[in-house]
Amino acid sequence: MSHTQDTANVPAASPDAEALPAPVGTAEAEQKRKAARARTGKARFVDFLESYALLVILVVIALFFCFWPETSSTFPTLANMRILLASQAVIGVISLGTLLPLLCQEFDLSVGNIAGLSAIMVAASVSSNGSVLGAVAVVLAIGVVVGGANALVVTRLHVNGVITTLGMSTILGGIILQRTGGLAPASDIPQSLTNFGTGLVAGVPVIFITLLVIAAITYFVLNHTSLGRQIYAVGSNMDAAKLVGLRTDGLRAATFVVGALLCALGGLLYVSRAGGASPNVGATFLLPAFAAAFLSAASVRPGRFNVWGTIIAVYFLAVLNNGLSLAGVDPYVNDYVNGGALIAGVALATVLYRRRTT
Amino acid sequence: MNEQTATNLTEVERARRVALAVQDVSKTYGATRALDRVSLEVTGGAIHGLMGGNGSGKSTLIKMLAGVVTPDEGRLSLKGGWIDARSHTPARAKASGLHFVHQQNSTFPDLTVAENLALGRGFESTAVKSINWHAQKARARQVLDRFEIDVAADAHLVRLSPAAQMMVAIARALQDQDDTDERGVLVLDEPTASLPKHEVDVLLTALRRYAADGQTIIYVSHRLEEVTAITNEVTVLRNGCVASRLTGAEISHDTLVAGITGSSPSSKQGGSRRSNDVIASRVHLSQSAGFRETALTLSRRTPNGTTDERLLVRAGEIVGIAGLLGSGRSRMLKQIFGATPRDDFDVTVRSGTVPPSDMRTAMKRGLAFVPENRLREAALPELSIAENLSITSLSEHSRVGWIRPARERKAAQRLINEFGVRAPSTRAPLTALSGGNQQKVILARWLQRRPDVLLLDEPTQGVDIGARNEIHELVRAAASAGTAVLVVSSDFGELAALAQRAVVVSGGEVVDSVDGPLTEDILNDIVYAQEKAL
Numbered sequence: 001m002s003h004t005q006d007t008a009n010v011p012a013a014s015p016d017a018e019a020l021p022a023p024v025g026t027a028e029a030e031q032k033r034k035a036a037r038a039r040t041g042k043a044r045f046v047d048f049l050e051s052y053a054l055l056v057i058l059v060v061i062a063l064f065f066c067f068w069p070e071t072s073s074t075f076p077t078l079a080n081m082r083i084l085l086a087s088q089a090v091i092g093v094i095s096l097g098t099l100l101p102l103l104c105q106e107f108d109l110s111v112g113n114i115a116g117l118s119a120i121m122v123a124a125s126v127s128s129n130g131s132v133l134g135a136v137a138v139v140l141a142i143g144v145v146v147g148g149a150n151a152l153v154v155t156r157l158h159v160n161g162v163i164t165t166l167g168m169s170t171i172l173g174g175i176i177l178q179r180t181g182g183l184a185p186a187s188d189i190p191q192s193l194t195n196f197g198t199g200l201v202a203g204v205p206v207i208f209i210t211l212l213v214i215a216a217i218t219y220f221v222l223n224h225t226s227l228g229r230q231i232y233a234v235g236s237n238m239d240a241a242k243l244v245g246l247r248t249d250g251l252r253a254a255t256f257v258v259g260a261l262l263c264a265l266g267g268l269l270y271v272s273r274a275g276g277a278s279p280n281v282g283a284t285f286l287l288p289a290f291a292a293a294f295l296s297a298a299s300v301r302p303g304r305f306n307v308w309g310t311i312i313a314v315y316f317l318a319v320l321n322n323g324l325s326l327a328g329v330d331p332y333v334n335d336y337v338n339g340g341a342l343i344a345g346v347a348l349a350t351v352l353y354r355r356r357t358t
Numbered sequence: 359m360n361e362q363t364a365t366n367l368t369e370v371e372r373a374r375r376v377a378l379a380v381q382d383v384s385k386t387y388g389a390t391r392a393l394d395r396v397s398l399e400v401t402g403g404a405i406h407g408l409m410g411g412n413g414s415g416k417s418t419l420i421k422m423l424a425g426v427v428t429p430d431e432g433r434l435s436l437k438g439g440w441i442d443a444r445s446h447t448p449a450r451a452k453a454s455g456l457h458f459v460h461q462q463n464s465t466f467p468d469l470t471v472a473e474n475l476a477l478g479r480g481f482e483s484t485a486v487k488s489i490n491w492h493a494q495k496a497r498a499r500q501v502l503d504r505f506e507i508d509v510a511a512d513a514h515l516v517r518l519s520p521a522a523q524m525m526v527a528i529a530r531a532l533q534d535q536d537d538t539d540e541r542g543v544l545v546l547d548e549p550t551a552s553l554p555k556h557e558v559d560v561l562l563t564a565l566r567r568y569a570a571d572g573q574t575i576i577y578v579s580h581r582l583e584e585v586t587a588i589t590n591e592v593t594v595l596r597n598g599c600v601a602s603r604l605t606g607a608e609i610s611h612d613t614l615v616a617g618i619t620g621s622s623p624s625s626k627q628g629g630s631r632r633s634n635d636v637i638a639s640r641v642h643l644s645q646s647a648g649f650r651e652t653a654l655t656l657s658r659r660t661p662n663g664t665t666d667e668r669l670l671v672r673a674g675e676i677v678g679i680a681g682l683l684g685s686g687r688s689r690m691l692k693q694i695f696g697a698t699p700r701d702d703f704d705v706t707v708r709s710g711t712v713p714p715s716d717m718r719t720a721m722k723r724g725l726a727f728v729p730e731n732r733l734r735e736a737a738l739p740e741l742s743i744a745e746n747l748s749i750t751s752l753s754e755h756s757r758v759g760w761i762r763p764a765r766e767r768k769a770a771q772r773l774i775n776e777f778g779v780r781a782p783s784t785r786a787p788l789t790a791l792s793g794g795n796q797q798k799v800i801l802a803r804w805l806q807r808r809p810d811v812l813l814l815d816e817p818t819q820g821v822d823i824g825a826r827n828e829i830h831e832l833v834r835a836a837a838s839a840g841t842a843v844l845v846v847s848s849d850f851g852e853l854a855a856l857a858q859r860a861v862v863v864s865g866g867e868v869v870d871s872v873d874g875p876l877t878e879d880i881l882n883d884i885v886y887a888q889e890k891a892l
Binding site: 225230236242 | 729
C-alpha cells in the first residue's frame with residue numbers, strides 16, 4: 001500500500017521531545033512531580049483492581065474453598081486442581097470461538113453444536129482409521145464449512161446473526177441425531193489421542209497448556225496485529241469502520257469462520273479427553289461459553305471483550321462450581337450461582353466502563 | 359354542507375381573530391442571544407410563514423412554542439388570555455391546541471395508516487379491551503375522508519408517497535379537532551424538505567384546502583417559492599430578532615430575501631468579524647494564486663461524447679459547498695468518496711480516477727472524508743485515542759501485519775500535540791474527550807495521511823466556539839500544506855470564514871458558483887436566488 005502520503009508518518013526527525021515532560025530543576029517542581037507520581041500510583045492501583053477484579057475474586061473464592069471445612073480436604077488437592085484445569089480446557093477453547101464473532105457484535109449460537117458435531121465426527125473418524133491427521137482434517141472441514149455458511153448468510157444475505165446461527169445450530173443438532181440415533185457411538189479412540197487428552201507435562205495437563213497456547217495466539221492476533229485492530233474497530237462502530245476503508249463484511253466473515261474452527265477444535269479436544277463422544281455434549285457447551293465470553297468484559301480490559309478475561313471467566317465459573325459440588329450442595333445451587341455470577345459480572349463490566357469513560 | 363353555511367359567517371368572523379400571539383420573548387444560551395424580544399401574531403385561518411437563515415432563532419422559537427425550550431422572558435397567548443411564556447409546557451401546548459408535525463420521525467413507516475392514526479389517540483377497543491380492528495379501520499377511513507387523503511386505511515405507510523405520508527402525519531395531529539369548536543394551530547416544520555418537486559405541490563394543495571376550511575397553519579420553511587405560493591402572512595427572523603413582517607402582496611421573493619439576509623451587508627454584530635475574514639481569505643487567495651495543480655475534478659460525460667466539468671478544486675484551495683437542507687450537499691461528498699452510489703458523474707484526482715463505490719481505492723488515491731455525524735459515522739467510541747488515530751494508517755504502524763505499539767503511541771502523541779487535542783493520555787477512550795477534541799482526533803486521523811483531497815461535512819457541528827476556531831485553523835493549515843479541501847456546512851458564516859470560493863448545490867447538482875471573497879450574506883443571497891430559479 002504505497003501512496004503519496006507514505007512518508008507522512010515516519011518520524012524520521014520526529015519531535016518526540018514535545019511528548020516528554022520538560023526538565024524542571026526547582027525543588028518545588030520536584031515535589032509536585034512526586035505528588036503527581038503518587039497520584040498516578042494510586043490511580044494505577046485502582047486501575048489494577050478494576051481490571052483484575054474477577055481474577056481477585058477467583059483467588060479469594062479458591063482460598064475460601066481451601067479453608068472451608070466442607071471442602072478443605074477435597075478442593076486443594078493436586079488431583080482436583082488437574083481435573084479443574086483439564087476439564088475446562090474444552091470450554092475455554094469454545095469460549096474463544098464464541099468471543100471472536102462477539103467482538104464484531106455478532107452472536108454465534110451454533111458454537112455448542114459445532115463442537116458437538118466435531119466431537120461425533122472426530123470420534124467416528126479416528127475409530128474407523130485411527131488417523132489423528134484425519135481427525136484434524138475433519139476439524140478443519142467442519143470449521144470452514146459451517147463457519148463459512150454462517151458468514152455467507154450473515155454478510156451476503158444480511159440475515160440477523162442470531163437467527164442464522166440459531167438455525168444453523170438446529171440443523172447441526174439434526175445431523176448429530178441422524179448420525180448417532182441419539183446414542184453415544186461405540187468408539188475406539190487411539191491411544192495417541194487419549195494420551196494427549198489426559199497426559200501431563202511437568203505435572204500440568206497437556207490439554208490445559210494447549211488452551212493457553214491457543215489463547216496466547218488469539219491474544220496476539222487480536223491485540224498486536226492490524227487484523228485484530230480492524231476486528232475491534234468493526235465491533236466498536238461498523239459504519240465508522242466502513243468509512244475508514246475497512247472491509248467490514250470480510251472481517252465479520254473471518255470471525256465466524258475462525259470462531260467455528262476453534263469450536264471444532266474444541267470438539268477434538270473433548271474426544272481426546274473423554275475418550276469418546278456423546279450426542280448431547282454440544283448443548284452443554286453453549287451457555288458456559290457465552291457466559292465466559294460475556295464475563296470477559298469484566299476483567300483485564302473492562303468494557304471490552306478480551307481473550308484473557310475469557311480465560312479468567314472460564315476458571316472463575318469452574319472454581320465456583322467445582323467447590324460447590326465438592327461441598328455437596330444440591331445441583332440447583334450451581335445454577336443459581338452461575339446465573340447470578342454472569343449477571344453480576346456483566347453489570348460490573350458495564351459500571352466500570354461507564355465510570356472510565358465519563 | 360347546507361347546514362353549515364348558516365354558521366359559516368360567524369365562523370369566519372371568529373376565525374379572523376388572532377389564533378396565536380407571542381410577545382417580547384427572549385432566550386439566551388451562554389453568550390448567544392438566540393431570541394431577542396421576538397413578537398409574533400398569527401391570524402386565525404391564515405397560513406403564516408416563518409422564515410430565517412441558520413442561527414436566526416427560528417427553531418428556538420418553534421421549540422419554545424412546543425414548550426420544550428423555556429424562554430427567559432415573554433408572554434404567550436393561545437386560546438384566550440395571555441400567560442407567562444416561561445410557564446409554557448409541552449402538556450399545555452397540547453391542551454391549547456398547538457399541533458406539531460415535524461419532517462421526520464413523526465410516523466411509523468412499518469405500520470398501517472390506520473395504526474398510525476390510532477397511535478396518536480388510542481385504539482378502538484372491544485368489550486374485552488382488545489383492539490377492535492374493524493372499528494379502527496372504519497374510523498381511519500373517516501379521518502382519511504375528512505382530510506381528503508386518497509389512500510387505503512390498511513396500507514403500510516412506507517408504501518405511500520412521501521407527500522401522502524406527510525398528510526397522514528398531519529391528519530393524525532389534527533384528527534381530534536372538533537369542527538364546531540375553536541380550532542388549534544398546526545405547526546409544520548420543514549414539511550417539504552424531503553419531498554420531490556411534484557409531491558410538494560400535492561401537499562401544498564392540501565394545505566390550502568385545510569386553511570380554506572379555517573385551519574390556522576404556521577409554515578416553517580426555507581423554501582421561498584413555497585412560502586410565496588401559500589402563505590398569507592410571513593414573519594422573518596434574523597439574528598434572533600424579527601427582521602420583517604409581511605402580509606398578502608408584500609410577500610415576494612425579494613422582500614423575503616431582504617428579510618433573511620438583511621438589506622445592508624454590514625449588520626451591527628458580524629461586521630468587523632466578517633471584514634477580517636474577507637481579508638484573511640484574500641490573503642489565502644493571493645497565496646494560492648500560484649498555479650496550483652488541479653486536485654479534484656467532478657465531471658460528467660455528455661451524450662455527445664464531451665466531458666462537462668462540474669467542479670474543480672485546486673491543491674491548497676478550500677472550496678465551500680453551499681446548499682439548503684435537502685439539496686444533496688452531504689450526499690455529494692459521500693458520492694465523491696464512494697460511500698454512496700454515484701449518480702452519473704466521474705471523479706478524478708491527481709493519481710487517477712476514483713471508482714464509484716470503493717472507499718479503499720478512494721483512500722489510496724489520496725481522498726479523505728470526515729463525515730457529518732461524528733458519533734454514528736466516525737467515532738470508534740470504545741477504542742483508545744491512539745487506536746482511533748491509527749485506524750486509517752495501520753500499515754504505517756505495523757510490519758507484516760504486526761502493530762508496533764511504541765511507534766503507534768508516539769505517532770498518536772505527536773498528532774495530539776500537533777492538533778491541540780486536550781486528552782489525558784493516548785490510551786484514554788475516545789469518549790473521554792469533549793466533542794471538539796473528538797472532532798480534532800477525527801480530523802487528525804485523516805490529515806496524518808497528507809491527503810490530496812479532504813472532504814469535510816459539517817466540520818464543527820456540535821462543537822464549542824473555541825474548538826471551532828481551532829478546527830478552522832487546522833483545516834487552513836492543511837490547505838496551505840497543499841491539500842484541496844471541499845467543505846459542506848449549513849452554517850454559511852462558517853463557509854465564509856473558511857472557504858475562498860463556493861459552489862451552490864441544489865437537487866444534487868452543482869448549479870452555481872461564487873468566487874470569493876465570500877460573506878454569509880452573499881451566500882444566502884445566491885442560495886436563495888437559486889431556489890427561486892428552480
